[in-house]
Amino acid sequence: MVKAVVLGAAGGIGQPLALLLKSSPLVDELGLYDIVNTPGVAADLSHIATPAKVEGYLPPDDGLKKTLTGADVVVIPAGVPRKPGMTRDDLFKINAGIVRDLATGIATAAPKAFVLVISNPVNSTVPIVAEVLKKHGVFDPKRLFGVTTLDVVRASTFVSEILGDLSLATKVTVPVVGGHSGVTIVPLLSQSSHPLPSSFSEDQRQALTTRIQFGGDEVVKAKDGAGSATLSMAYAGAEFAIKVIRALKGETGITAPSYVHLTADKASGDALKKEIGKDLEYFSAPIVIGAEGVVEIKPLGTLTDFEKSLIQAALPELETNIEKGVSFIGSSKL
Ligand SMILES: NC(=O)c1ccc[n+]([C@@H]2O[C@H](COP(=O)([O-])OP(=O)(O)OC[C@H]3O[C@@H](n4cnc5c(N)ncnc54)[C@H](O)[C@@H]3O)[C@@H](O)[C@H]2O)c1
Numbered sequence: 619m620v621k622a623v624v625l626g627a628a629g630g631i632g633q634p635l636a637l638l639l640k641s642s643p644l645v646d647e648l649g650l651y652d653i654v655n656t657p658g659v660a661a662d663l664s665h666i667a668t669p670a671k672v673e674g675y676l677p678p679d680d681g682l683k684k685t686l687t688g689a690d691v692v693v694i695p696a697g698v699p700r701k702p703g704m705t706r707d708d709l710f711k712i713n714a715g716i717v718r719d720l721a722t723g724i725a726t727a728a729p730k731a732f733v734l735v736i737s738n739p740v741n742s743t744v745p746i747v748a749e750v751l752k753k754h755g756v757f758d759p760k761r762l763f764g765v766t767t768l769d770v771v772r773a774s775t776f777v778s779e780i781l782g783d784l785s786l787a788t789k790v791t792v793p794v795v796g797g798h799s800g801v802t803i804v805p806l807l808s809q810s811s812h813p814l815p816s817s818f819s820e821d822q823r824q825a826l827t828t829r830i831q832f833g834g835d836e837v838v839k840a841k842d843g844a845g846s847a848t849l850s851m852a853y854a855g856a857e858f859a860i861k862v863i864r865a866l867k868g869e870t871g872i873t874a875p876s877y878v879h880l881t882a883d884k885a886s887g888d889a890l891k892k893e894i895g896k897d898l899e900y901f902s903a904p905i906v907i908g909a910e911g912v913v914e915i916k917p918l919g920t921l922t923d924f925e926k927s928l929i930q931a932a933l934p935e936l937e938t939n940i941e942k943g944v945s946f947i948g949s950s951k952l
């Protein structure tokens with residue numbers, strides 16, 4: 619039996635994500651929580667002829683606790699999205715408190731659940747969840763995941779566009795490492811499963827890298843004040859959540875990208891710190907997931923000089939973002 623929960627389930631990401639989870643035969647129970655509209659979303663989804671039993675709760679009457687009780691996987695897309703001109707870090711002011719409060723609920727009602735954080739700024743919200751769980755004495759770094767799948771989905775799509783064959787998009791894999799904001803998003807195009815054409819110039823490589831790093835801004839601009847990526851994020855979030863559920867159910871060797879605490883697997887986490895030359899607490903990389911959570915953080919491997927420079931450019935911002943999340947909980951009363 620697998621119970622999946624979406625916190626922020628009535629939102630732009632939450633609704634299509636809940637739909638995709640309800641569509642999966644791997645989900646037996648689906649708990650939906652938001653500050654608005656979840657009874658309606660749950661009633662609507664509950665008519666779909668798939669096995670998952672759906673329930674929706676609002677804050678009154680211990681709604682968060684009721685949603686989380688028995689959860690195996692909790693996905694968090696709660697919080698405000700960007701408008702044009704904003705950075706993800708600009709969302710910290712509002713989203714940090716939302717994520718803190720939801721993490722407090724998880725710490726008490728579902729301390730063993732796998733927690734998948736979508737809310738931005740991911741580089742800081744993941745540390746916030748970790749610090750809350752630590753304060754409650756229930757932090758297991760193997761079970762906490764920042765969702766960076768959308769960066770990898772974008773890289774697959776953009777590379778397959780360049781290869782002139784969108785049908786390749788589901789087959790092309792490009793590791794994207796670092797974090798989830800601007801320059802902290804580091805695509806490793808040299809490791810693409812489908813190499814770029816040999817005629818591809820350095821300028822084109824730079825432009826493609828920038829497009830992957832700032833893909834989110836493309837959507838924010840196109841939505842023109844109405845929010846950021848929701849549908850592609852729901853697709854990516856469901857892809858990641860389903861992989862986690864398959865691992866929970868005992869499937870081995872599942873690999874997925876995620877922004878994780880580097881003690882989640884000490885040996886490979888330490889090796890990665892050596893590769894990047896910095897003692898960072900969190901980093902995004904392809905990871906192997908098992909029934910207990912993170913099994914291994916994959917090494918970056920051989921990088922081009924350009925990719926090495928991208929990693930170096932990412933580190934200061936990542937460090938600042940992590941510290942901001944950690945100190946927010948350090949100073950807050952739970
Ligand atoms: N990790 C990624 O790759 C990625 C991609 C896209 C968007 N995001 C982020 O996801 C978040 C949500 O984006 P969206 O477009 O769905 O926004 P949205 O405004 O459409 O939906 C957010 C939902 O969160 C709910 N919410 C607010 N406070 C809450 C609380 N305390 N408890 C429960 N629910 C609460 C709102 O009622 C709303 O339904 C944003 O922070 C956005 O930046 C991350």
Ligand SMILES: O=C(O)C[C@H](O)C(=O)O
Binds near residue numbers: 699700834
């Ligand atoms: O760009 C955003 O603010 C949303 C999300 O992080 C994305 O990458 O699309």
